[in-house]
Amino acid sequence: MNTTSALFALARVALVEALRERILYGLLAFAIGLILLSAVLSNVTLGWPVRIVTDLSLSAISLGGAAMAILLGVRSVASEIERRVAYPVLARPIARWTYVLGRYLGVVGTVFINVLLMALAATIMIAAYSHEGFFQYAVSDYLATLGLMLVRLAILAGLAVLFSTFTSSTVAFIASTGLGIAGHFTADLRHFLGKSEFWLTRTVGEALYWALPDLATLEALPRLIHGEPILNTQAIVAAAYGLFYLGVVLVLACWRFEGRDLP
Amino acid sequence: MRSRWVYALLLVVLAMGTHFLHRQAVVGVAERETAGPLPNARVLRFLTSSHHTSAADLYWLELVQYVGTEAALRAGWPDLEALADLVVTLDPKYGYAYQASGILLSTAGRIDASNEILERGMANVPGRWQLPFYAGFNRWYHQRQFREAGELLLRASRLPGRPDWLAALASRLFASSGSIDDGIALLDLMIANTEDPLLRDDFIRRREDLVLEKMLRRIEDRAAAFRAAHGRWPQRLEELGDREIRAFLPTPLGQTLRWNPETGEVRSLYLQDRLVLYEPKEEPEIREVPPTASTEESP
Numbered sequence A: 001m002n003t004t005s006a007l008f009a010l011a012r013v014a015l016v017e018a019l020r021e022r023i024l025y026g027l028l029a030f031a032i033g034l035i036l037l038s039a040v041l042s043n044v045t046l047g048w049p050v051r052i053v054t055d056l057s058l059s060a061i062s063l064g065g066a067a068m069a070i071l072l073g074v075r076s077v078a079s080e081i082e083r084r085v086a087y088p089v090l091a092r093p094i095a096r097w098t099y100v101l102g103r104y105l106g107v108v109g110t111v112f113i114n115v116l117l118m119a120l121a122a123t124i125m126i127a128a129y130s131h132e133g134f135f136q137y138a139v140s141d142y143l144a145t146l147g148l149m150l151v152r153l154a155i156l157a158g159l160a161v162l163f164s165t166f167t168s169s170t171v172a173f174i175a176s177t178g179l180g181i182a183g184h185f186t187a188d189l190r191h192f193l194g195k196s197e198f199w200l201t202r203t204v205g206e207a208l209y210w211a212l213p214d215l216a217t218l219e220a221l222p223r224l225i226h227g228e229p230i231l232n233t234q235a236i237v238a239a240a241y242g243l244f245y246l247g248v249v250l251v252l253a254c255w256r257f258e259g260r261d262l263p
Numbered sequence B: 001m002r003s004r005w006v007y008a009l010l011l012v013v014l015a016m017g018t019h020f021l022h023r024q025a026v027v028g029v030a031e032r033e034t035a036g037p038l039p040n041a042r043v044l045r046f047l048t049s050s051h052h053t054s055a056a057d058l059y060w061l062e063l064v065q066y067v068g069t070e071a072a073l074r075a076g077w078p079d080l081e082a083l084a085d086l087v088v089t090l091d092p093k094y095g096y097a098y099q100a101s102g103i104l105l106s107t108a109g110r111i112d113a114s115n116e117i118l119e120r121g122m123a124n125v126p127g128r129w130q131l132p133f134y135a136g137f138n139r140w141y142h143q144r145q146f147r148e149a150g151e152l153l154l155r156a157s158r159l160p161g162r163p164d165w166l167a168a169l170a171s172r173l174f175a176s177s178g179s180i181d182d183g184i185a186l187l188d189l190m191i192a193n194t195e196d197p198l199l200r201d202d203f204i205r206r207r208e209d210l211v212l213e214k215m216l217r218r219i220e221d222r223a224a225a226f227r228a229a230h231g232r233w234p235q236r237l238e239e240l241g242d243r244e245i246r247a248f249l250p251t252p253l254g255q256t257l258r259w260n261p262e263t264g265e266v267r268s269l270y271l272q273d274r275l276v277l278y279e280p281k282e283e284p285e286i287r288e289v290p291p292t293a294s295t296e297e298s299p
Helices: A003-019 A022-042 A049-076 A078-082 A086-090 A096-129 A139-164 A169-182 A186-193 A199-211 A221-225 A233-258 B002-030 B041-067 B070-074 B080-090 B095-107 B111-124 B130-142 B146-157 B166-176 B180-192 B197-230 B243-248
Strands: B257-260 B265-268
Touching: A003 A049, A003 A096, A022 A049, A022 A096, A049 A078, A049 A096, A049 A139, A049 A169, A049 A221, A049 B041, A078 A139, A078 A169, A086 A096, A096 A139, A096 A233, A139 A169, A139 A221, A139 A233, A186 A199, A221 B041, B041 B070, B041 B080, B041 B095, B080 B095, B080 B111, B095 B111, B095 B130, B095 B197, B111 B130, B130 B146, B130 B180, B146 B166, B166 B180, B180 B197, B197 B243, B197 B257, B197 B265
Parallel strands: none
Antiparallel strands: B257 B265
C-alpha cells in the first residue's frame, strides 16, 4: 500500500468513526436548532429580519463547527492511543506522519460535511427572508464568508489534533479551546501589551501575536451583513495565511508524533 | 406499582409548581420599567471579538421587546438610550438601529438624545439617507429649526436610495419655513418608508394632528370671513359653504370637531394642544453640504 492510498484509507476510517460519534449529532441538532431559532427571533424584531437570520445562523454554524472540530480533533489520536486501537495500525508499514495526517483529514472531512449541512439550512433560511425573493447577498461574498469559516475550522481541528498527539484528550481539549479563544484576541493582545514601558512585556506581546492563530482575520460575517465586499485580495491573502498556519500546525503535529515513545 | 403512582403524583405537583412560578416570573418581567442591568458596552465589544454583530443583534432584540413592554412604555422608556448605546457600540455600522432608536427617542420626547444618536449614525453610516432625513424631521417638527431641517433634508437627498422627491421637499422647507402642507408631505414620506407598525402608527398619529390643525385654521379663516359678511357666527359649520370643510366633517377626524356658535371657537377632541406656526424673521440661505461617502447598508 503506497503512502497516498494509506493516507486516504486512514482518513476514510477516521471519517466513518467520527460520523458514529453521538456527540456530533447533538452538536448538529444544537446548531440547526439555533438556525431555526434565528428565524423565530427575526419575527420579533423591528426592521430588518434577514440581518438577524444571517448573523445568528452563521454564528451558530461557526460555534457548532468549532465545537465539532475541537471535540473530534482532541479524540482523534489521543483516544486511539488511550484505547490502544492505534497500535495494530502503527505496527503496519505506515509512516507516523501518514497516520496523523489521515486522522486529521478524517476529522476535518467530518466537520466540513456537517458545516455544509448547516450552511444549506442557513442558506434556505436567508433566501426565505431576503427581500422580494432575491438572495440578499452577492453569492461570491457569501461563499467567501463560508470559505473563510472553513479555513478557521480547519485550523481549530489542526490545533486539536496537534495537542492530541502528545497529551490526553482532556488536556488537549482545554489547550485547543484556550487557543481557539485567544486566536480571536491576538491583535488586542499585541495592542495592550505593546503599550507597556517594559521591553520584555512588549516582546512577549509581539511573540504571542505572531505565534497564536489570528482567527479574527478569517471572520467575514460582520462585513457580509453590512454589505461590504468580501471576495477581494485581502480575503485571499487571509485564506492563504490560514492555510500556511495550518501547514505549520500539521507539520508540528507529525513531527511531535514521530518522536513520541509509545508505551 | 405503588411507586409509579408516587412518581406520577410528584411529577404533577412539580409541573404545577413550575407553571405557577413561571407565570409569576413572567408577570414580574412584564411589569418591569427598566431593561435590567446592562453590561458595559466597550467591555462587551471586546469580549465578543469578531462576533460583535451577533451580540448587537441580541441586544437589539432586547431593545425591541423593551419598547413593547407596557410598563416601560408607560414610564417613557427610561433605559432606551442605554440600550441603544449598547447596540450601536457593539456594531457601529448598524444603520437601522440608529434610525429606529432615533425615532423612538423622538416619540418619547427626548429630542436631544434622538438627535445625538442620529448624528452618531450619520458619522458611522454616512451613506444611509434615512438618518439625516429623520434628524431633519426632528428639527422641523419638534425644534422648529427650519434652516437646519432644510440642510439635513438636502443632505439626505444627495444620498443613494433616497426617494426622488426628497430634494424638492428640502427646497420647499427652505422656501416656506415650515408650512403645515410641508409637514404633511414630510410625514407622508416617512410613512411610505416605514414598514414597522409601531413607528408607522406614531407617524400616522402625527400626520392626523397636522391634518386637524390645517382644517382648524381653515375653519377659523372661513368663519371670520362669514362673520364679516353676515355680522354673526354661523350656527353650523356646513353654513360656511366651503367644499373642503364639508367633505372633512363626516370623516373620523371631522367627527372630533366641536363648533361653538356663540363664541366662534372651534376645537378638536382629538387634538389637545394646537400646533403653533413659526414665522422666521429672515429668509434662510441654502448652505452647500459636502457630498458624503456612499457606503450604504442594506435596508
